[in-house]
Amino acid sequence: MADEPNVPGFEVPVGLFEDMEDVKAQLAALTALVNTLREGGAGGGGPDEASADDEAEAGGEGDQEGEWQFPPFILLLGSPQYDDELRALVEWVEGVLVPGYLAEPSADARWCHLWFEHPVAVARLHACWLAWQELTDPATCGYTGPSVWHRDHLDPCLLQLRGSSGPFAGCTKGEHQIGHRMPGTVPSAWRQIED
Structure with missing residues (x-):
């Protein structure tokens, strides 16, 4: 008699195979x-595509597919959408952030009253605002969300914006500069040397 490998002795429950078929479906x-979502929602009805009944069994909400989207990143938006998103961001910054979190600007903590003209500031503040929307809703993040928002989003954002090398570095009280960080000429290593 040949040696048989040690196989643990256990019985497979009868319903396990049925459960596995449900999981596969x-x-x-x-x-x-x-x-379908990767292809932009254009369904071709191919052989690998599930039917509406399969989606309903899997918990999919077919009629809500196009309704919910991730929030857009503001710098990727076109003109009308960008304007609407910027308008909402200005309301939040001027209504919540400035009165609640920003003290008088100083050399160590800069702020520009025309912050919305600085693309870096718009990008950082928009990201901070998106996080605020998510993390101040107890239904989605629990009661620790605001603490996480302060620690992980607001504090780093303000350090970057208000720091000595941030986007407001050239803006002083009463003076506003946007292009202060752009180089005037291309470094010589990037230029073609003409003979």
């Missing part, structure tokens, strides 16, 4: 949904 439905 749900996975196939979710994979098809992800593929």
Whole structure:
């Protein structure tokens, strides 16, 4: 008699195979949904695409697919959307951030009253605002969200914006400069040397 490998003795529950088939069907439905979303929502009805019944069983909300989207990053938006997003950002910065968190500007803590003309400031403040929207809602983040927002988002954002090398470095009280960090000429290593 040959040596048999040590195989643990256990019985597979009867319902396990049925459960596995359900998991496989749900996975196939979710994979098809992800593929559809990657293609921009244009469904071709291919062989790997799940039916609407499979999506419903997998917990997919077919009629809500196009309604919910990730918040846009402001610098990637075109003109009308950018203007709307900037308007909302200005309301938050001027209504919440400035009165609640910004003291009088100083040499160590700069601030520009025309912050919305500095693209770096707009990008950082927009990211901070998106995080604030998510982390101040107890339904989505619990009660520790505001603490996480202060530690992980607000404090680093203000340190970068108000620091001596931040976007407001050239702005002093009463004077506003946008292009103060742009180089005037291209460094010689980047220029072509003409013979």
